[in-house]
Amino acid sequence: MKNDFFEVQSVDACQHILSSFAPVLEAENVSLDQALSLVTAQDVRADEDLPAYSRSSMDGYAVRARDCFGAGESNPVYLSVKARLAVDDYPQISLGPGECAEILTGGSLPSGADAVVMVEHTRQIAEDEIEVFRSLGPGDNIMLSGEDCRSGQIALPAGKRLRPQDLGVLAALGQSRIEVFRRPRVAILSTGDELVPVDEKPAPGKIRDVNSTTLAAWCARAGAEPWLMGIVQDQQQDLQQAVALAVNQADCVLLSGGSSVGTRDLSIEVISSLPQGRILAHGVALSPGKPTILAAQGQIPIIGLPGQVTSAQVVMYVLGLPFLAHLGGEDQAFDRSRQARVWARVKRNIASQQGREDYIRVKLVQDAKGLLWAEPVLAKSGLLRSLLHADGLLRIPAQAEGVSAGGTHEVWLL
Numbered sequence: 001m002k003n004d005f006f007e008v009q010s011v012d013a014c015q016h017i018l019s020s021f022a023p024v025l026e027a028e029n030v031s032l033d034q035a036l037s038l039v040t041a042q043d044v045r046a047d048e049d050l051p052a053y054s055r056s057s058m059d060g061y062a063v064r065a066r067d068c069f070g071a072g073e074s075n076p077v078y079l080s081v082k083a084r085l086a087v088d089d090y091p092q093i094s095l096g097p098g099e100c101a102e103i104l105t106g107g108s109l110p111s112g113a114d115a116v117v118m119v120e121h122t123r124q125i126a127e128d129e130i131e132v133f134r135s136l137g138p139g140d141n142i143m144l145s146g147e148d149c150r151s152g153q154i155a156l157p158a159g160k161r162l163r164p165q166d167l168g169v170l171a172a173l174g175q176s177r178i179e180v181f182r183r184p185r186v187a188i189l190s191t192g193d194e195l196v197p198v199d200e201k202p203a204p205g206k207i208r209d210v211n212s213t214t215l216a217a218w219c220a221r222a223g224a225e226p227w228l229m230g231i232v233q234d235q236q237q238d239l240q241q242a243v244a245l246a247v248n249q250a251d252c253v254l255l256s257g258g259s260s261v262g263t264r265d266l267s268i269e270v271i272s273s274l275p276q277g278r279i280l281a282h283g284v285a286l287s288p289g290k291p292t293i294l295a296a297q298g299q300i301p302i303i304g305l306p307g308q309v310t311s312a313q314v315v316m317y318v319l320g321l322p323f324l325a326h327l328g329g330e331d332q333a334f335d336r337s338r339q340a341r342v343w344a345r346v347k348r349n350i351a352s353q354q355g356r357e358d359y360i361r362v363k364l365v366q367d368a369k370g371l372l373w374a375e376p377v378l379a380k381s382g383l384l385r386s387l388l389h390a391d392g393l394l395r396i397p398a399q400a401e402g403v404s405a406g407g408t409h410e411v412w413l414l
C-alpha cells in the first residue's frame with residue numbers, strides 16, 4: 001500500500017533544495033555568433049578604453065562650449081569653420097577661441113573641442129562661417145573616451161547570460177571569442193501507457209505525448225540542451241532502465257507523468273530504487289503542479305513533473321526555468337525579482353487556498369485609459385487552452401486567500 005499523503009513543501013523550500021545542486025560549470029570557448037543566451041564563465045575585462053577616443057554623437061560642429069554660452073535665436077554666436085572632418089578622420093587640428101569644425105556622428109573630436117552643436121541649431125552664413133543659436137555646455141552631444149568602460153574594468157561579470165547588447169560590448173572591445181559554460185544537458189522522459197509519439201495517430205484511448213515537446217522547448221528557453229528520450233510505459237523495469245540511462249548521460253532529468261500517488265504512478269518507486277536515489281520533496285504547495293517530485297541520483301537532479309499538460313508547464317516555469325538557469329551557471333538564478341513581469345489589475349475575484357502559491361493563467365488587456373488588466377483564462381484542468389490563450393501567470397502568494405477584483409497584482413510574462 002502506497003503512502004497517499006504528500007508532505008507538501010513550499011515553493012521557496014523547493015527552490016532552496018534545487019539551489020543546493022552544483023551548477024555544471026564546464027567552460028568552453030565560443031565565437032560571438034555562437035554566444036547568445038550562453039553564460040559567461042569568467043569576468044570579461046576591457047583591455048582598452050571604450051570608446052577609444054572622444055567622439056561626436058550628432059552631426060554638427062565640434063565647438064568649445066564656452067564660445068557658445070548664452071547663444072540664442074535672437075543673439076547667435078558666430079564661429080569660423082576651421083575644418084570639415086570625415087567620419088574616420090583623426091583630426092590633428094586644435095580649436096582656438098571662436099573656431100569650430102564640422103563633424104559627423106561618430107567622428108573623433110579635435111583637441112580643444114568639448115561639445116558638439118547639432119547641425120539643426122546652426123546656420124551656414126558664409127563659406128567658412130556659421131551662426132550658432134543654441135547655448136550648450138561642456139560634454140553636450142559627445143561620448144567621452146572610456147565612458148562605456150575603462151581599460152581594466154570588468155565589462156561583463158561571470159555568471160551573466162549573454163543578451164544581444166552584451167555581445168555588442170564584446171564586439172566593440174574586439175573580443176571575438178568568449179569563455180562560456182556549456183549548456184546543461186537535460187534528459188526528458190514521458191511516462192504513461194496511454195502515450196504515443198506526436199507523429200502517430202493515437203488508437204482509441206491513447207493520446208499524443210505533449211510534454212516531451214513543451215518541456216524540451218522550455219528547456220531551450222532556459223538555455224539548456226534538451227535530450228528527448230521519448231515515451232516509457234508505466235512499467236517499473238522499463239522506467240528504471242530509462243531513468244538509469246538518463247542520469248548516466250545527462251546533467252538533469254525531467255520525468256513527466258506518474259508523479260502522484262496512484263497505482264500507476266511509479267516515479268517515486270523507480271527513483272527510490274536507484275542505487276543512490278534520494279527523494280528530496282514529494283508535493284509542492286503550488287497550483288497547478290502539486291504532484292511534483294524533487295529527487296537526485298548521486299549528484300544528478302531528477303524532477304518528476306505531473307503528467308497534466310498545464311501543470312507540467314507551470315512547474316517547469318516556476319521551478320524548472322530558474323533551476324536550469326542555475327545549473328547553467330547563471331548568477332542569481334532564483335531571484336524572482338529578475339523574472340519578466342508586469343503589474344496588472346485583476347478583472348474579478350479569484351479564490352485561492354491559503355498556504356499554496358497559485359498561478360492563474362491570464363490574458364493582459366489594456367483599457368482605454370491605458371490601465372493594464374489581467375483577465376483569467378477559464379479552462380478545465382487538462383486542456384491546453386488556458387496556457388495557449390494566456391499572456392502571463394498571475395501569482396497569488398502562499399499567504400493570500402485570493403485576490404479581489406480591481407487589486408493590482410504581479411503577472412509573470414509567458
Ligand code: AMP
Nearest residue numbers: 190192209210211257258259306307308
Ligand atoms: P499522470 O501524472 O501520469 O497521472 O498524468 C496525468 C494526466 O496527464 C493524464 O490524463 C495523462 O494522460 C496526461 N499526460 C501524462 N503525460 C502526458 C504527456 N506526456 N502528454 C500529454 N498528456 C500527458
Ligand code: MG
Nearest residue numbers: 192257258307
Ligand atoms: Mg500516468
